[in-house]
Amino acid sequence: MARKFFVGGNFKMNGTKESIKSIIKNLNEAKLDPNVEVVIAPSHIFLPIAVDAVTASNVAVAAQNVSNKPNGAHTGEVSVSQLKDIGVNWTITGHSERRAAGESDEEVALKTKAAIDGGLSVIWCCGESLEEREAGKTVEVVEKQLAALAEKVSGDDWKKIVIAYEPIWAIGTGKVATTEQAQEVHAAIRKWLRTNVSDSVADETRILYGGSVTAKNCKDLAKQEDIDGFLVGGASLKPEFVDIINSNQ
């Protein structure tokens, strides 16, 4: 099954107007593999700038989070319709940094469903802590997160979901998962989809790896059967992001 390679750039709470424009200019001018789907996720306040600045045909803009409420008295939140209104068609949900801030599996699933119902595509994140991995609970944790998602989404919703497996112990630490560690969990996620959703969802859903991905380690990871791309943090702010985008060549 040929799944289109996908690379997301999660800029997190970084950057200025000028630095975001400079990163996007570099992407617009770079020789990007045309067979790769690229999504960049700057802070909310820079989304309009990013939407206006992107000219590369295979690059889209995502929010890093979204409310599951339609609109109204939710100070500090951003709604699905507001993102659509400014030309944003993607959002990340369930990043471990949001889950650490208190978002439950159910809330993440509700955000994901609301985003899809409102016309967005979603990069849905999952992953275990170091303690959970050391306790041998990695797959159990990820399956619990998947089960919460599958409670709220169904049918064609899955066509709008890209899954990102991001072991918390690898995020921002420089301790990238080994190819074996990453492939093992990606295969478990695909098996869970096959068992609990359908063969077509299992075959078609892109499963990204995230956690200390760099230009140095991306090629070996990209060779793994069930790794369909990356969700990149720190390295997405650097010129090496282009090498990561082109890592499947």
Ligand SMILES: O=C(COP(=O)(O)O)NO
């Ligand atoms: O959080 C991450 C990964 O961050 P790093 O690449 O900096 O480990 N992606 O969403």
